[in-house]
Amino acid sequence: MTIPAAAAAAYRAAAQMSAQPAAITPANVPGSSFSDFLSGAVQDSISTIRQGEQAATAQVQGKANLVDVVQQVNNAELTLDTVVAVRDKVVAAYQSIMNMAI
Numbered sequence: 001m002t003i004p005a006a007a008a009a010a011y012r013a014a015a016q017m018s019a020q021p022a023a024i025t026p027a028n029v030p031g032s033s034f035s036d037f038l039s040g041a042v043q044d045s046i047s048t049i050r051q052g053e054q055a056a057t058a059q060v061q062g063k064a065n066l067v068d069v070v071q072q073v074n075n076a077e078l079t080l081d082t083v084v085a086v087r088d089k090v091v092a093a094y095q096s097i098m099n100m101a102i
Helices: 002-019 034-060 066-098
Strands: none
Touching: 034 066
């Protein structure tokens, strides 16, 4: 018989959460526009790719551990793959919008 009591407690907690006004919502947070998010994501991507390049350069000079270099280059490769996938989705969305009849 603990299941109905737990369900009732969860229902009460959900009702209290919805009754309280949200103190912080995405619209209330300064600098939380989509362009800010996109800009931050691009900067993070560029930073990750540069770290991979720097690690590879350090390995060529004999100043870096091979395991660290492989991890950094792998992170850079995954980041580049993600950026390319997002770009492809944006281009496909743009093309489908352009093909819509008005």
